[in-house]
Amino acid sequence: MSLLAAILFAAALPAALASPSKPEQPGRLKILVPQSTSAIPLLMLADEDPLKGVDIQVETFLAHAQALALLLRGDADLLYTGTSQGWENRLGGTSIVIVGTGVWGVSSLVGKDASIARVADLKGKRIALPFPGSPLDFQTRYLLERAGLDPDRDVEISYGAFTQSLPRLLAGQLDAAALPEPQATTAVRGKGLVRLFRYADAWAAASGGDGMSPQVSLFSMADWAGAHARTLRSLATAWRQAGEKAAEKPAEAAARYAGALSVDAALLEEALGNTLFAVPGFADHKARVLA
Structure with a gap:
């Protein structure tokens, strides 16, 4: 994972630090974002348009693979995934590069059995994750190994969309499912399920750190990033400020974007409290992702 991240950063570094002499004026900045709490800071940017001369347009998506395809064929400038x-x-083999990371914790393990309070309690259990190679897949396997469990033998892992995992969990076909926000809070408040643990808390306990691990990042194609370096630096600053505002005033952000995310405002406010927003500076970001 670290080697691949290094390749991503090696390609993105010139774009992040360069100061091209020719003018940059994209006019329109099209960003694809997931329909989740992660997207709120970027939705704020679309409403406020803080970059002079740039119309920031944000579109939500449900299928990550389809959104990625739009970025790869040039139908979007940036993808948050x-x-x-x-x-x-x-x-x-693509030339996709990482621009920054805005969310460092957004998921919880949800189930019916409140006795599952630690990662070690998952031995012999059936759990669902979104897809192989997802942030939650990497993180869950690491946590299981740190708890002394073999992810391929001691736990039955299945993969599927969040929309599939929840019905299976309710039907008793699973013991637990990893859900991001706001789905995790919605399942707990609306379906009578139990938040067994937050991934950020489990990560902090296992790593001895602050619980932050890269979950949702902003990507572009390398050529586009190289041609819009100053725009990306300005975007990162505005994005950082929007994330801080969402974290500091969750009730305000929830009331503003509950409709866009099709979630009750009170639920969204609680979900925001379970989302770790941060847009580190380039050096700090690189160090954290490569850790």
Whole structure:
């Protein structure tokens, strides 16, 4: 994982630090974002248009693979998606590069049995993850190994969309499912399920750190990033400020974007409290992702 991240950063570094002499004026900046709490800071940018002369247009998506295809064929400038999905695509031979990471914790393990309070309690259990190679797949396997469990023998892992995992969990076909926000809070508040643990808390316990691990990152194609370096630096600053605002004033952000995300405002406010927003500076970001 670290080698692949290094390749991503090696390609993105010139774009992040260069100061091209020719003018940059994209006019329109089209960003694809998931329909989740992760997207709120970028939705704020679309409403406020903080970059002079740039119309920021944000479109939500449900299918990551389709959104990625739009970026690859040039129908979008930036894609906000699972960090490891970008890594995997780079490994597949594309020129996708990482611009920054905005979410460092957004998921919880949800189930019916409250006795599952630690990762070690998952031995012999059936759990669902979104897809192989997703941030939650990497993170869950690491946590299981740190707890002394073999992910391929001691736990039955299945993969599927979040929309498939929840019905299976409710039907008793699973013991637990990893869900991002706002789906995790919606399942707990609306379906009578239990938040077994937050991934950020489990990660902090296992790593001895602050619980932050890269979950949702902003990607572009290398040529586009190289041609719009100053725009990306300005975007990162505005994005950082929007993330801080969403974290500091979750009730305000929830009331503003509950409709866009099709979630009750009170639920969205709680979901925001379970989302770790941060847009580190380039050096700090690189160090964290390569860790």
